[in-house]
Amino acid sequence: MTRRRQAATAWLFLTPAVLFFVLLFFLPIGNQLLTGLYDADGVSFVGLGNFSRALSDPEVLHSFLITLLYAAGTLIVGTAMGLGLAVILNQALPGRTLFRSVLLIPYLTSVSIVGLLWRNILDPQVGILNRLLESLGLPGQTWLSTHPLATIVGITVWSGAGYTMVLFLAGLQGIPGLYYEAARIDGAGPWRRFFAITLPLLAPTTLFVSIIGLIGTLQQFALPYIVTGGGPGNATSLYAHRLFIVAFNDNDFGYASALSVLLLLVVLVLSLLQLRIGDRANA
Amino acid sequence: MPSLDRRSFLQLGLGVTVLGAVGTACSPATPAAKKQDARTFTIYWNAGHGYQAYKEVIDQFGKDHDLQMNWQKFQWPDLTTKLTADFRSGNVPDLVEEVSAGTGTQYGLAGNVLALDEFAAADQAFGFPGDFIDQAVVARQYEGKTYSIPLHLTANGLVFYNKELVDKPPTTWEEFLEIAKATTKDKVSGTALNADSSYSAPFYSQQKVDFSQVAGKQFMMPADGARTALQYMQDLIFTHKVSPAPVATTDYSGPQKLFSAKRAAMFVSGPWDIGPIRQGSPDIDLGLAVPLTGAVQASSMAGAGLMIPAKARDPKLSWELLTKLTAVKTELAATKEAGMSMPRKSWAADPAVAADPDLGTIAKALAVVAKQDVALSASGKAAQIAELWKKAYQQMIIQHAPVEQTLADFRKQAGAAL
Numbered sequence: 001m002t003r004r005r006q007a008a009t010a011w012l013f014l015t016p017a018v019l020f021f022v023l024l025f026f027l028p029i030g031n032q033l034l035t036g037l038y039d040a041d042g043v044s045f046v047g048l049g050n051f052s053r054a055l056s057d058p059e060v061l062h063s064f065l066i067t068l069l070y071a072a073g074t075l076i077v078g079t080a081m082g083l084g085l086a087v088i089l090n091q092a093l094p095g096r097t098l099f100r101s102v103l104l105i106p107y108l109t110s111v112s113i114v115g116l117l118w119r120n121i122l123d124p125q126v127g128i129l130n131r132l133l134e135s136l137g138l139p140g141q142t143w144l145s146t147h148p149l150a151t152i153v154g155i156t157v158w159s160g161a162g163y164t165m166v167l168f169l170a171g172l173q174g175i176p177g178l179y180y181e182a183a184r185i186d187g188a189g190p191w192r193r194f195f196a197i198t199l200p201l202l203a204p205t206t207l208f209v210s211i212i213g214l215i216g217t218l219q220q221f222a223l224p225y226i227v228t229g230g231g232p233g234n235a236t237s238l239y240a241h242r243l244f245i246v247a248f249n250d251n252d253f254g255y256a257s258a259l260s261v262l263l264l265l266v267v268l269v270l271s272l273l274q275l276r277i278g279d280r281a282n283a
Numbered sequence: 284m285p286s287l288d289r290r291s292f293l294q295l296g297l298g299v300t301v302l303g304a305v306g307t308a309c310s311p312a313t314p315a316a317k318k319q320d321a322r323t324f325t326i327y328w329n330a331g332h333g334y335q336a337y338k339e340v341i342d343q344f345g346k347d348h349d350l351q352m353n354w355q356k357f358q359w360p361d362l363t364t365k366l367t368a369d370f371r372s373g374n375v376p377d378l379v380e381e382v383s384a385g386t387g388t389q390y391g392l393a394g395n396v397l398a399l400d401e402f403a404a405a406d407q408a409f410g411f412p413g414d415f416i417d418q419a420v421v422a423r424q425y426e427g428k429t430y431s432i433p434l435h436l437t438a439n440g441l442v443f444y445n446k447e448l449v450d451k452p453p454t455t456w457e458e459f460l461e462i463a464k465a466t467t468k469d470k471v472s473g474t475a476l477n478a479d480s481s482y483s484a485p486f487y488s489q490q491k492v493d494f495s496q497v498a499g500k501q502f503m504m505p506a507d508g509a510r511t512a513l514q515y516m517q518d519l520i521f522t523h524k525v526s527p528a529p530v531a532t533t534d535y536s537g538p539q540k541l542f543s544a545k546r547a548a549m550f551v552s553g554p555w556d557i558g559p560i561r562q563g564s565p566d567i568d569l570g571l572a573v574p575l576t577g578a579v580q581a582s583s584m585a586g587a588g589l590m591i592p593a594k595a596r597d598p599k600l601s602w603e604l605l606t607k608l609t610a611v612k613t614e615l616a617a618t619k620e621a622g623m624s625m626p627r628k629s630w631a632a633d634p635a636v637a638a639d640p641d642l643g644t645i646a647k648a649l650a651v652v653a654k655q656d657v658a659l660s661a662s663g664k665a666a667q668i669a670e671l672w673k674k675a676y677q678q679m680i681i682q683h684a685p686v687e688q689t690l691a692d693f694r695k696q697a698g699a700a701l
Contacts (some may be wrong), residue, residue, distance in 0.1 A: 119532060125530070125542055126541065126544060144528060145528050204579070228531045229532055229533040230531075231531030231532075232478075232678065233531075247367075248367050249666045251667075253369065253371070282488045
């Protein structure tokens with residue numbers, strides 16, 4: 001078979017995937033970019049006007065800032081929790097399979113259900129948590145009003161910790177037991193073994209978890225929309241929620257498209273940066 | 284005939300599949316699909332208004348016209364989102380419930396819903412606008428065109444009270460505060476404010492405050508009245524502690540749920556909360572009182588309408604269903620079922636309505652409805668400004684932000700948006 005025929009065959013097999021990505025990803029992204037160059041009615045060409053407007057829009061800057069805080073909080077706490085759970089459940093404990101399964105359930109549950117569930121738990125007046133605290137003689141909480149962003153971070157971590165744990169478990173099971181044995185013979189304690197063996201060898205998993213986590217958190221929309229509606233005020237109006245308001249409430253699809261393109265750029269840059277840092281650390 | 288080896292066979296098969304898939308994607312809809320579509324009549328409706336009275340009318344309409352009735356129900360924010368996307372794509376429903384007066388005008392001026400005056404003029408038996416209460420009609424008109432027909436007519440500002448806890452309902456702000464203080468005990472709050480910013484309207488209207496004066500690009504004026512109203516509401520929570528701070532959600536039923544759970548003695552709302560309380564907590568002796576008097580007695584107008592998208596497949600058919608859904612017979616059936624108040628004069632004159640004490644109270648509230656600024660809807664910025672007000676209101680009521688400064692910030696932002 002000639003090389004040309006081989007290439008033609010390869011292209012033929014690749015065509016469905018290429019078509020899929022072009023039609024469902026690249027064309028919409030291109031369309032989005034184009035829409036971002038027009039005004040709210042999609043009639044007048046405004047060039048980069050929508051993009052420069054975003055950079056001086058206090059609502060957008062606020063939403064971007066709290067999204068970064070949300071992403072940082074979720075990534076740090078979520079990764080630490082997932083790793084901690086993985087290390088614990090990697091031990092030969094009785095019932096560990098059951099615990100692993102139970103911890104994965106929140107991740108497998110629809111975000112709408114998670115949101116409604118926590119809204120009902122945390123509601124200060126009719127929520128289950130305050131009823132429980134009341135029955136124990138403890139003061140009630142009003143976290144949805146006093147610490148709304150931290151509450152959304154907490155719910156996200158609760159929901160995603162099981163998945164992070166599974167990823168770290170896979171990473172832990174790839175570390176040869178020989179290393180730990182040698183370290184033990186050399187007198188290394190549990191903490192020393194964790195910091196000298198486990199953590200460095202989990203670097204690729206940590207990198208993967210942080211990139212996936214970052215992309216997910218920067219695009220977070222559903223949870224604050226369901227739990228707090230972006231409030232109180234604009235305390236939980238994350239970037240994607242702001243974008244939604246601009247598109248579907250303000251009816252300004254040109255500006256909303258520009259905002260979504262900017263989000264894509266931010267996610268790309270931060271992900272590349274993370275990959276770079278990861279590569280250097282692994283080198 | 285040449286024999287096919289396995290690779291050639293796969294190549295051929297894949298090629299046919301790809302060509303078929305691309306061909307299908309690029310081809311127009313088949314006549315069969317079109318035929319099926321043409322027999323489907325789609326209605327967007329609010330999830331809280333899915334009364335049996337309407338279902339019966341819709342089902343009968345489907346049978347009469349051999350149509351598959353696709354009655355889709357949403358919460359208001361989701362309905363708005365879906366409708367906006369539909370208007371963009373051109374794939375619209377046949378009839379839509381309008382969230383409140385003015386929304387249809389906003390869509391109509393953008394060319395997305397039809398002006399209905401010609402249909403109404405050609406349909407004398409329908410009785411529009413003559414048989415409809417003026418406020419409900421005027422709020423839906425702009426420059427001589429009507430973009431929606433009133434479905435319900437209600438007023439926000441009624442005082443709901445538990446007769447076991449409150450002997451005599453309050454009539455003024457001072458009495459409201461006094462009773463709220465007296466009834467705040469243990470787990471019961473004297474009242475409960477709503478996280479939904481539209482529930483502030485009765486309070487600021489009672490201080491003669493206009494939400495907007497588009498002509499002068501002014502909002503929440505006069506400023507003194509606005510400050511008094513919002514400060515009063517804030518003080519109920521943070522100074523007098525007679526109301527819990529509401530929780531920011533997209534749900535407006537928080538105070539009603541507290542009242543139904545006997546954890547609030549009073550709250551301010553509209554007739555839509557009568558049904559859930561009567562059905563969910565029949566043991567509560569519910570009292571309903573007329574709107575409070577601040578500087579004046581006032582309520583804010585509420586109530587859904589019906590509108591026909593400009594690209595609806597058969598607007599005449601949509602109009603026909605609209606007239607059946609807003610007929611006095613249907614109105615009376617919906618009132619009997621859910622206690623909802625309606626916009627027709629002939630409905631108000633019906634003996635069953637006139638004899639109902641709750642409806643009598645609602646009628647008194649409707650008589651003191653504050654005027655709406657129709658120019659705000661016509662500006663196309665009503666939703667954007669409502670979102671800004673939502674933010675400001677929650678900052679004051681939930682986050683305890685200083686009232687004067689927050690109102691000033693809102694005025695500035697709303698003016699800029701306009």
